Amino acid sequence: MTPFPAQAPWPVLKLLQVHCQGEIGKVIVEGAPPVPGATMMEKMAAINHGHDSLRRFVTLEPRAHAAMSVNLLVPPTRPDADAGFIVLQSDRAHPMSGSNCLCVVTALLESRQVPMCEPRTVLHLDTPAGLVRAVAHCANGRCLTVTLRNVAAFAHHLAHPVNTRKWGRMAVDIVFGGVYYALVNVRDIGLEIRPEHARDLAEAGAALKREIAAQVSVSHPDLPGVDTIAYVMFRDIEPDGAVRTCTILDPARVDRSPCGTGSSANLATLYARGLVRRGDTRVSRSIGGGEFTLHVADTCTVGEHAAIIPEITGSAWIYGREELRIDPTDPFPQGFALSDTWGAPA
Structure with missing residues (x-):
């Protein structure tokens, strides 16, 4: 596989800033390059085995910090799903996270990327761990709570x-x-x-x-x-x-x-x-x-x-928006992690 280039091909990444009970789970809503793979598991494997420039770009310094995750929205690979996502963290891509899934559902509905139906919206998410069913309880354009039917x-x-x-x-x-x-x-x-x-x-x-x-x-x-x-x-x-x-x-x-x-x-x-x-x-x-x-x-x-x-069942909150861009002269396109914040390397 050919890895993503060190200098990213995307001009601007647009993210929603979301947290779930204090745990930050940002959601990339626009600008991410495509990830190879026919299934979500194959896409996660591609990120973890060579195509990791995007992950590093959004999860390491100077654009990120230790206590957060970033969720990559991906078109679903199965017909029974409304959207797909992969959890990006500083070490690797992971197949599923409950708090991040709550952030993703809230971001999809409150940004209207998936239509919101009040008082109850049902959507299905394609993840590397399997299909996750989410029921969002909504009012006045807001996700009040979300119930996820997790994988086994x-x-x-x-x-x-x-x-x-x-x-x-x-x-x-x-x-x-x-x-x-x-x-x-x-x-x-x-x-x-x-x-x-x-x-x-x-x-x-x-x-x-x-x-x-x-x-x-x-x-x-x-x-x-x-x-x-x-x-x-x-x-x-x-x-x-x-x-x-x-x-x-x-x-x-x-x-x-x-x-x-x-x-x-x-x-x-x-x-x-x-x-x-x-x-x-x-x-x-x-x-x-x-x-x-x-x-x-x-x-x-x-x-x-x-x-x-x-x-x-839990709740997440959108607290802002951000745009990330990379300049061709930026010396840190792959990010970095210093031990004062991130601890000594494993």
């Missing part, structure tokens, strides 16, 4: 033993919720999910991800190429029964949202342990107090794994 989530390993240098032998759940997660009980590392612990949690999660990835192999039964543990998510139980979540993303930073795919993964562990059934609902709460509602909409199987179809 399932427990790959429950209480899998992992040896760590700092915390000794730990039991970790390895779960697919749209991407693969390692779910860790936060008290096993002697911390709490609180804003003042964010830096310690981020550093612990980054260290654990490296150690877990070296000891645990994953491979999705139906999605070739989805074979890496993307994130570590810490969890705890609140006094009211809600799950407090803290997902650690590259480069060792905390997800500001309750994390839709991670919360889906955690719900799948509850199902695998017999703690929830079809029709049950749980609340996921972020480190900053934002909330998603998680619902076991249905059950199924994925390969040999018992799985659930989770629904995620």
Whole structure:
């Protein structure tokens, strides 16, 4: 494959600035070059294996910062989808993200790229992880809440033993919720999910991800190429029964949202342990107090794994617009990342 040229062929990229419970998920709405591939999975693979100039351009300095994602809108590759998108982050392109999907739905409807019908708009999104159904509850031209019917989530390993240098032998759940997660009980590392612990949690999660990835192999039964543990998510139980979540993303930073795919993964562990059934609902709460509602909409199987179809309900907000351009004399068309903000290279 021929990679995108170092000096981008697009004159201007237009983006909507969107956040979901504090987690930034910008959406490129105009100006992006085409991505090769017949399916969304092939397009994601193209970005991750050579065609990554656009990703680097929009996710690294001087045009971006560590605590954000950018969503690339792509024409759908299947006839039953209204739009497609791929999540771009500083490390790679990812197949699915609940908070980013909420940002994309809000951006598509409030910018009228997809017609809004009040009080309820249904649309289907083509993602590398599969088809995602979204129901937006709308009023006065605004998406008040969005409910996503996520792809099937399932427990790959429950209480899998992992040896760590700092915390000794730990039991970790390895779960697919749209991407693969390692779910860790936060008290096993002697911390709490609180804003003042964010830096310690981020550093612990980054260290654990490296150690877990070296000891645990994953491979999705139906999605070739989805074979890496993307994130570590810490969890705890609140006094009211809600799950407090803290997902650690590259480069060792905390997800500001309750994390839709991670919360889906955690719900799948509850199902695998017999703690929830079809029709049950749980609340996921972020480190900053934002909330998603998680619902076991249905059950199924994925390969040999018992799985659930989770629904995620939350809200996102458009807070601005921006245009990005590149000058042929710009010395940083591929972006850069300095360790004072991004941490030491892995």
